[in-house]
Amino acid sequence: ARCLDPSGDGVFAMEHRVIRPDDSIRWLSVRKQVTFERTPQGQRPVAATLMAVDITPRKQAEIALYQSDSKFRSIFSNAAFGFIMTTPEGDFVEANPAFSLLTGYSSEEIGNLNLSQLIHPDDRDNNIVQIQRMLDGEISNIVIENRYIRKDGQTLWVKKSISLIKDAGGKPQWIIALT
Numbered sequence: 001a002r003c004l005d006p007s008g009d010g011v012f013a014m015e016h017r018v019i020r021p022d023d024s025i026r027w028l029s030v031r032k033q034v035t036f037e038r039t040p041q042g043q044r045p046v047a048a049t050l051m052a053v054d055i056t057p058r059k060q061a062e063i064a065l066y067q068s069d070s071k072f073r074s075i076f077s078n079a080a081f082g083f084i085m086t087t088p089e090g091d092f093v094e095a096n097p098a099f100s101l102l103t104g105y106s107s108e109e110i111g112n113l114n115l116s117q118l119i120h121p122d123d124r125d126n127n128i129v130q131i132q133r134m135l136d137g138e139i140s141n142i143v144i145e146n147r148y149i150r151k152d153g154q155t156l157w158v159k160k161s162i163s164l165i166k167d168a169g170g171k172p173q174w175i176i177a178l179t
Helices: 056-078 097-103 107-111 121-135
Strands: 011-019 025-039 042-054 083-086 092-095 141-149 155-166 172-178
Touching (some): 083 097, 092 107, 097 155, 121 141, 121 155, 121 172
Antiparallel strands (some): 011 025, 083 172, 155 172
């Protein structure tokens, strides 16, 4: 693999794979620094320092994360049921195409809404109480029936399963719902 010195400072860096004699593949991060001396004809390289670090575990983790994310994205996008992700306050983070079809709103329009705007006014208070109970740790998830108001104004009954996703410190991060 060829690497370039875009900064012009004599430092070259690249990552590449190597095949070892046992046919195992390792990833290396290679950094080369060239020292130059000035001559009347210009610069002349006089020394080079090369450092290579085995970054195979990091690259394997990156590849696994990419594959996991790809798998999730495929499931999310192609699910036959509505799948949404909101903040604990109900602001949409993401909604799959099935949810857009269900509500009549495009993905862009949903991104500008709060979930409470889609819930029928007569059902909002119960939803808020149940979500708060989940946020307070009283219950771990919710299965609830309520009405959505579609973009065209029609009322639609739905049954949804709601779960809370917490960060590593246990703080509520996302709410996911399957409809």
